[in-house]
Amino acid sequence: MKPKVAFYWCASCGGCEEAVVDLNEELLEVANAVDIVFWPVALDFKEKDVDSLPDGSILASFINGAVRNSHQQEMAQLLRAKSQLVVAFGICAQLGGIPGLANLTGAQGIFQEVYRDGVTPATRHRENGYPLSLPEFWDTVVALDRVIAVDYYVPGCPPTPNIIRDALHVLLGPDPPPRGTVLAPDQALCEQCPRKDTRPEKLLVKEFKRVHQVIPDQQTCLLAQGLACLGPGTRAGCNALCVRGNMPCTGCFGPTSRVRDFGAKALSAMASVIDSNEESEIARILDAVPDPVGTFYRYSLPSSLLGRRRME
Ligand code: SF4
Ligand code: SF4
Numbered sequence: 260m261k262p263k264v265a266f267y268w269c270a271s272c273g274g275c276e277e278a279v280v281d282l283n284e285e286l287l288e289v290a291n292a293v294d295i296v297f298w299p300v301a302l303d304f305k306e307k308d309v310d311s312l313p314d315g316s317i318l319a320s321f322i323n324g325a326v327r328n329s330h331q332q333e334m335a336q337l338l339r340a341k342s343q344l345v346v347a348f349g350i351c352a353q354l355g356g357i358p359g360l361a362n363l364t365g366a367q368g369i370f371q372e373v374y375r376d377g378v379t380p381a382t383r384h385r386e387n388g389y390p391l392s393l394p395e396f397w398d399t400v401v402a403l404d405r406v407i408a409v410d411y412y413v414p415g416c417p418p419t420p421n422i423i424r425d426a427l428h429v430l431l432g433p434d435p436p437p438r439g440t441v442l443a444p445d446q447a448l449c450e451q452c453p454r455k456d457t458r459p460e461k462l463l464v465k466e467f468k469r470v471h472q473v474i475p476d477q478q479t480c481l482l483a484q485g486l487a488c489l490g491p492g493t494r495a496g497c498n499a500l501c502v503r504g505n506m507p508c509t510g511c512f513g514p515t516s517r518v519r520d521f522g523a524k525a526l527s528a529m530a531s532v533i534d535s536n537e538e539s540e541i542a543r544i545l546d547a548v549p550d551p552v553g554t555f556y557r558y559s560l561p562s563s564l565l566g567r568r569r570m571e
Pocket of ligand 2: 448449453455479480481482483488491502507
């Protein structure tokens with residue numbers, strides 16, 4: 260009997276699903292090694308198929324996306340009950356991710372923006388005598404481990420093929436790491452960056468620039484060139500893909516194990532390189548970061564110490 264595996268998406272853009280397909284021909288090896296019992300984006304299994312499985316009969320469920328409505332919570336709970344292992348797959352499931360930026364407002368604010376004519380979907384309706392219902396849309400987006408216990412985390416937006424491959428080998432192998440492990444190297448991205456030798460010992464920045472304003476030198480540390488590269492606070496494992504493309508790291512692998520609040524760590528790393536003690540000059544330098552939450556908490560707002568904007 261091959262081990263059973265499930266994939267599911269909650270509040271997700273679909274990129275994490277594509278990342279699995281990006282394994283290319285190795286996907287066939289995975290499909291040979293396991294029995295995929297649920298994967299709504301690719302295979303025609305229904306919720307009732309999962310429901311009919313004995314508890315604990317799935318070896319591992321890989322769940323991507325944040326959780327933002329009642330149906331996603333129910334599906335996460337169902338897969339938790341049926342699975343020996345649950346893996347938070349991608350940074351949205353791990354920390355809340357991009358959908359978590361919705362915590363800057365609430366359900367009401369989102370509905371006002373989307374349904375400008377004021378007509379919002381009813382959550383209960385009868386059609387030809389049949390009851391129809393929509394999931395409850397929450398005010399606050401949360402990471403997967405706020406609604407169910409999570410055994411492992413695979414970071415990335417989305418996880419890269421090498422990280423997925425390594426995670427599968429580790430999880431299907433005889434000696435899996437302790438529960439709670441983030442399945443990526445526990446070191447900062449700068450350690451793996453091809454430009455790390457050009458990063459000065461004492462880094463000082465007089466001006467932050469945005470990516471559309473400059474074409475950076477392709478060899479030199481991007482932070483040293485004034486671009487808000489979050490490599491110093493971000494977990495390694497992506498092989499510095501963005502930096503190799505001459506773009507600064509935006510932090511999608513989340514923090515290392517030593518960091519509690521990724522955004523605060525990233526903000527502190529940026530603040531420490533500002534080359535001024537003058538309040539007005541510091542304010543001018545920071546003006547070049549017009550969206551601090553989107554810059555520093557882009558992937559982690561729901562899991563941060565703040566969690567969300569206070570609406571009152
Ligand atoms: S982690 Fe990135 S790729 Fe995956 S669902 Fe979230 S936004 Fe999409
Ligand atoms: S700050 Fe960015 S560019 Fe500089 S060494 Fe770190 S990851 Fe590389």
